[in-house]
Amino acid sequence: xxxxxxxxxxxxIGTGKKITLECSQTMGHDKMYWYQQDPGxxxxxxxxxxGVNSTxxxxxxxxSTVSRIRTEHFPLTLESARPSHTSQYLCASSTQGxxxxxxxxxxxGTRLTVL
Amino acid sequence: DQQxxxxxxxxxxxxxxxxxxxxxxxxxxxxxxxxxxxxPAEGPTFLISISSIKDKNEDGRFTVFLNKSAxxxxxxxxxxxxxxxxxxFCAARGATSYDKVIFxxxxxxxxxP
Numbered sequence: 001x002x003x004x005x006x007x008x009x010x011x012x013i014g015t016g017k018k019i020t021l022e023c024s025q026t027m028g029h030d031k032m033y034w035y036q037q038d039p040g041x042x043x044x045x046x047x048x049x050x051g052v053n054s055t056x057x058x059x060x061x062x063x064s065t066v067s068r069i070r071t072e073h074f075p076l077t078l079e080s081a082r083p084s085h086t087s088q089y090l091c092a093s094s095t096q097g098x099x100x101x102x103x104x105x106x107x108x109g110t111r112l113t114v115l
Numbered sequence: 116d117q118q119x120x121x122x123x124x125x126x127x128x129x130x131x132x133x134x135x136x137x138x139x140x141x142x143x144x145x146x147x148x149x150x151x152x153x154x155p156a157e158g159p160t161f162l163i164s165i166s167s168i169k170d171k172n173e174d175g176r177f178t179v180f181l182n183k184s185a186x187x188x189x190x191x192x193x194x195x196x197x198x199x200x201x202x203x204f205c206a207a208r209g210a211t212s213y214d215k216v217i218f219x220x221x222x223x224x225x226x227x228p
Contacts (some may be wrong), residue, residue, distance in 0.1 A: 041221075048215070090159070091158075107158050
């Protein structure tokens, strides 16, 4: 049973506002990820972390930032939201372990709309 | 440039029949392939995977076939059930657990009762 949580589930906000999307997991996973997905499109990796105090940018350039101060918590922040940030944001985690199946567990996502 | 392609955006299948979802990839360094299933308003959930050293992996009603020479894999669902209606993402990654997972755009499957 995967235990990874995202809040809020839905957010409608005006341009220029600062927002933080929360992601927490209770599985003790070292690796965590943020993906951005638009309808009918692939998931694009925007940030990832291999452990506490480790953060890296993903393949898709994003104006958001992340932090990893605790193993279980990986929040994403947009300092000044714009309409182009409208999308679904998915958080995931996985174990560090050996290569192999090593599947990622996903949270339910945050649907962000910037007006 | 898409490294993982799912050329069928949608697929409709009658309940009880076989569903075949296809996926093509371009990177010969991919070593592990995964399928995820996503219901609306939920995150993707892992369904089944296959290592590049195998050509078939089966789990209940779900079977994944891998053709490395053609850089092609497919997911077979037999028999299809209405609860299988969802978006299916094909994903691939390299040989180590540090390699990032690359997702395809997904195929929306509708199983008609």
